[in-house]
Amino acid sequence: MKLGARALLAAGLFVSATLAPPRVRAEEPTATAEAKAGARAAAEKGTNAFKESRYDEAVDMFLRAESLFHAPTHVLMLARSYVALGKLVLAKEAYHSIVREELAPKAPAAFKLAKVDAEKELAELSPRIPSLQVSTTPEAKNVVVTLDDKPLPAALIGIPSPIDPGTHVLRATAEGMAAPEKSVTVKEGEKAAVVLELAPVASAGPITPVPRPLGPTGPSEGREQPSGKTSPGRIAGVVLMGLGVAGLGAGGVFGGLSLAKRAEADETFDACGVGCWGPPADEVRALDDDANKKGNIGIIGLAAGGALTVTGIVLFVVSKRSPGKAQAKAFVTPWIAPQGGGVVGRF
The missing domain is CATH 1.25.40.10 (Tetratricopeptide repeat domain)
Structure with missing residues (x-):
């Protein structure tokens, strides 16, 4: 198309x-x-x-x-x-x-x-038709605004546009930034304006050290672990890696479904033409919406799967590093943000 x-x-x-x-x-x-x-x-x-x-x-x-x-x-x-x-x-x-x-x-x-x-x-x-002006601040690159989960054309950002009365949901993202979701209720004949405040996306939450277990005379740092038992950290690592692989697989599947729906929407639109309306236009819109939903699920699956996989690998390696010593100070914290995911920690 x-x-x-x-x-x-x-x-x-x-x-x-x-x-x-x-x-x-x-x-x-x-x-x-x-x-x-x-x-x-x-x-x-x-x-x-x-x-x-x-x-x-x-x-x-x-x-x-x-x-x-x-x-x-x-x-x-x-x-x-x-x-x-x-x-x-x-x-x-x-x-x-x-x-x-x-x-x-x-x-x-x-x-x-x-x-x-x-x-x-x-x-x-x-006179009954209201208008809504949507703006973002501060200036940012690659700003994307959605209105009721539908992309707002870039040409309409910052100018009043006619809109149906009722409650509408707004979201905005930009390169390395995002704005909190905001709802606005517009009445008939009202001229409303909304400013979406972009802020840097937090890469991780507060990091809190894991308390070390205390022995009879103080911290048990360096205490020998019982031999012959599988480390709980290694078990958790394997579980997280399995979940991560599943998430990556699901993300790939939904990504492929999104591309297929997008291609179907293109074919439908080409067959209908720019001037089409009514049921054919509804079909194009439905296919685009379906492609967007599947694409979003695919992105979330890939981000979450990647974060879980990396976390599992780190836990597995950390638990294996010192077989005879308890790794009391080690911890990892997975995180997921709109632009991706990962882990932070101290080993």
């Missing part, structure tokens, strides 16, 4: 959870009788669902009807369903597509009435 095309799709997905209906020319290709009949059936089901407050189902039905046969009346009901669901940004885009459309002189009266209603309802809706 071309990077430019994918960037356009990503920006569209930030503004709305699914692409809004595109502007349609007044002269539509002649639809088959079967397509028109199917569109009417889907629109009737959508209207019934809307009257019964089943707005998710109504959205699905009107999208299907519009995919079979374009009619401003389908898009108008789609916009109203989005408004009922609180998806104001999507609703605005649907209204806009009707207002921008140039109807033929002989267009049905229902189409002309739908355009009049769309203009009126759009004017009423626009």
